[in-house]
Amino acid sequence: MRIFRWKAVTPLALLLGLMVIGWYFLLDSTVRRAIEVVGTELVGAKVDLAEAHVRLADGSVVLRGLEVTNPDAPMTNLVQIDEIVADLRLGPLLRKKIFIDTIAVRGVRFGTARETSGAIENPDPRSGALRRLISEWASSVPVPEFGIAGLTGVVNVAAIRPENLRTPEVALRIRTAADSVRQLWLGQLQSLDPAPVIDSARALAQRLQGSSLRSLGVQGVVRSVQSVRRTLDGVTVARNGIEQLGQSVGEGIRTLREEVAGLARARAEDLANARNLLQIPSLDAPDISPALFGQVALARIQPLLYWAQMAERYIPPGLDPRRRPGPSRARLAGSSVEFPQERGYAALTVAFAEIDLQLGGESAAAGRYRVQIVDFSSSPSVHGRPIRISASRTDAGAGPDAVHLVAVLDHVTPHIHDSVNLRIAGFQLPSITLPGIGFRMDLGHGVNELTLVRSGDSLTGSWLWSSSQVSWDRGSIGSGRVNDILWRTLSALRNVEVEVQVAGNITGPRLAVRSNVASAISRSLRGELANEIAAAEQRVRDEVERLVAQPIADARASVNEVAATVQRLVTQHQERLDEVKAELEARLRQLGR
Amino acid sequence: MEAKPEVRDMTSRVVTHLYRREKRSHFPVMLLLRLLQKLVRTLNSDGTPGQVALGIAMGSALGLTPLVNLHNVLIIAVVFLLNVSLPAAMLGWILFAPVGFLFDPWFDALGRVLLADTPGLVPMWTALYNIPVVPLSNYNNTVVLGSLIGWIVLAAPIFYLARWGVGSYRTKVLPRLLDTKVFKLLKASKLYNLYQLFQTD
DSSP: OOSBOGGGHHHHHHHHHHHHHHHHHHHHHHHHHHHHHHHHHHHSSOEEEEEEEEETTTTEEEEEEEEEEETTEEEEEEEEEEEEEEEEOSGGGGGTOEEEEEEEEEEEEESOBOSSOOOOSSOOHHHHHHHHHHHHHHHHSOOOOOOSGGGTSOOOGGGOOGGGOSHHHHHHHHHHHHHHHHHHHHHHHHHTOOHHHHHHHHHHHHHTTTOOHHHHHHHHHHHHHHHHHHHHHHHHHHHHHHHHHHHHHHHHHHHHHHHHHHHHHHHHHHHHHHHHHTTOOOOOHHHHHHHHHHHHHHHHHHHHHHHHHHHHHHSOOSSOOEEEEOOOOSSOOOEEEEOOOTTSOOSEEEEEEEEEEEEOSSSTTOEEEEEEEEEEESOHHHHOSOEEEEEEEEEOTTSOSEEEEEEEEEOSSSSOEEEEEEEEEEEEOOEEEOTTTOOEEEOOEEEEEEEEEEETTEEEEEEEEEESOOEEEOTTOOOOHHHHHHHHHHHTOOOEEEEEEEEEETTSOEEEEEEHHHHHHHHHHHHHHHHHHHHHHHHHHHHHHHHHHHHHHHHHHHHHHHHHHHHHHHHHHHHHHHHHHHHHHHHHHHHHO | OOOOHHHHHHHHHHHHHHHHHHHHHTHHHHHHHHHHHHHHHHHHTSSOHHHHHHHHHHHHHHHHSOSSSHHHHHHHHHHHHBTOOHHHHHHHHHHHHHHHHHHHHHHHHHHHHHHTSOGGGHHHHHHHHTSSSGGGGTTTBHHHHHHHHHHHHHHHHHHHHHHHHHHHIIIIIHHHHHHSHHHHHHHHSHHHHHHHHTOOO
């Protein structure tokens, strides 16, 4: 029987040929569909592509009519791109890698309306997970309230109730803890009671008093020395036990005293809460700034955190294998693992990209922008070079005088180092209604400057808005003493600076806001309402002090009492053991004579 | 009265045309029937039990592993080029496709152990991942790798079991089956005539 079926060669070759031809003709729609599916998975909303033309012989790919839905507003496109032209290297395709030498993107528009909704029925939970995490962080950032109602009204201190204060609760917790450790330590002291050891040592010392080599003989001396040494060992063990307990007591007392010291912080928080309760605002500028601009700052910082973390997720550093969900199919998708290799090819590399952005309309942002991206790689450790992004305005018209963006995403080594520097001058800055005051501040055209540096997991940065053309709108805010003082102060303010500083871990950095608006408010209110504010604050302070002073004193006394009692007992035991030890050592010396 | 030759020709052309049109409209049904006939003939007499068993073992790869993958192109080429039973390969595919779906969670777990949880194998996977063409095989997908390994392990048992099964069927089951009244009745029925109508040879 023949093993090889020669007559099958021609049909097989024909079949393979047909498959290749079919693949060639279906390539365009396959690429289009793949971009839509992968894009939709990444964004969590529909990504549509009108057409894709792949010319493998020329190594060129042309994509037209790309629409990426905004997941938060399904009837709006996050971005719409008319045309993307890319030059591909064919060799890496055999390794299932995409290497684009150059890519040109034309006709980029943002926030365009969609004809149909881009929402998807069952969005991948992972695509929205990061957004949710950042929202949770934002809602956990405390933004103080600023209200002027309490500045002139009657201060009703009865509203301050002990159950609303934290200090008594913390003080009670400290007292309970002090009582518990007191019981524990006394129990331990009892179990380590050195009295039997001391008594036995004393008895031995007395028995050996006046003994010598002559009276006991050689054998008697040897036995006595052994007996003294054994007793001394027992004394040392008991001494060590007491000493260890003494150290543990010392540490415990230190911790309790730190807790007591922490009561001052709780008292300060209670005072601030009481002020808020009675709507007596703090008039310190560092407290007013976050109250006025905290929400605006959070709204601006959230997208930055989102993109910084997205950059890490999709452009991870290092060469560790990476697992991602497998392709959608009738069978189980499983996971696909990528195994990047140094000096190999990343899954996606774009050596050079030029994006021609055109913002239409009459707004200040209208104009042409040129964005260049160099050495973009989905695996910078493989590519070996950081990603560099720069953007500038090429045609301004009525818009900003200058737009300058430089960003470097260095994910080559496991220690991520990203930096972004953006400066836009002459741009329309936002209008902000000041919370608690109600006046509207229109910043007008000014400078918008963002500096952000990520090093490892720590993030530092600042966002500065400065304008010298600020205008104010009182809106429907009526007259009144405080309102009038504020209006006089603020409406005279033409130069305004608002600076948001961010620092800390990338997943939850701290925010600080500084503004000359807050300083002006603080100065003017302090100047004009000094007496009223001082009186109101004193009443609040007195009431809080009245409610928290006793619990604090009780907690402090409780801790002091525990410290005194236990430490005295420990010292006593130690001293008695030391005495008896000295006595035994004297007997030992005496026996040796 | 005998019809004129030209009338006969015309009648013949019309009948042929009608037959072809009918054949086209029933193409999928006919294809299935042809496949069924081939399968029955393969089991009954076509090829040696070894050829049939090898066909089933090769075809099981198409069923056990996700179909659209490079290794299956190789399997199809081998089935075509080697003298193994083609209908048996199809039978293997049909039989093992549901098994593949059923076993997917285990294939996924096996693939995960090999690809993600065995650090000792990472250098080998990394080297393979960076060799041209190899990544196109999707070996780095847990289900593809797990099912491929599963098929490699199961191929020999499937082959021996199928060879024994076909041999036993031909020598013991088929003669008894042919001798049963039911089969004789079936053979005498119109259904069998219809079945034979679609025989090509």
